[in-house]
């Protein structure tokens with residue numbers, strides 16, 4: 202794979218919002234995002250296959266099949282699974298569940314989870330935590346040949362750090378239409394004046410990564426409503442409605 206190859210994670214139309222708020226203030230409803238992207242490792246194969254079949258179909262006078270959905274490698278899914286586990290550490294700490302894993306080959310060098318609130322540190326995003334830990338581990342601020350897996354599309358801050366660290370490849374799960382810097386809001390990696398090194402791949406375990414964030418925000422909203430109801434001296438409205446749904450008629 203060429204270092205100069207830059208894969209735009211969000212090709213075509215801009216994605217619908219998957220998350221409504223930043224990692225620090227999760228208060229806005231989360232909607233699912235069904236769009237699918239592909240990784241460079243497999244995208245070329247998928248695209249080539251689609252083109253071939255399309256050409257054949259045109260020649261034969263038959264309709265062209267729709268593009269095939271992305272197929273991500275087992276390796277990408279496995280490392281994204283580790284990033285998801287890191288995200289759960291953020292959830293346990295009461296932070297927006299975003300996790301990251303930094304690997305070189307099949308070696309996990311570091312992990313990180315989002316915790317800017319607890320750390321009183323606006324830079325304590327999962328990617329930054331993993332980058333710092335990896336740089337300490339290898340005693341080098343450059344991390345060439347490494348890949349960063351993160352459950353949510355990196356923001357501009359993290360994209361900048363990823364470039365400075367010379368990360369070879371970034372793989373993210375869910376898209377972030379509020380702060381995503383891999384195509385959702387801006388595409389920092391598509392600018393050759395900024396980036397000459399990093400390949401970006403989006404949408405690996407996208408539904409699962411998005412679901413973790415959706416459930417977190419939903420629980421925060423439920424807890425907020427319950428707190429307001431308690432302040433008014435009312436019963437938990439969610440508990441009441443849940444009981445009404447489950448009681449036999």
Ligand SMILES: [Zn+2]
Nearest residue numbers: 326355356359
């Ligand atoms: Zn970030």
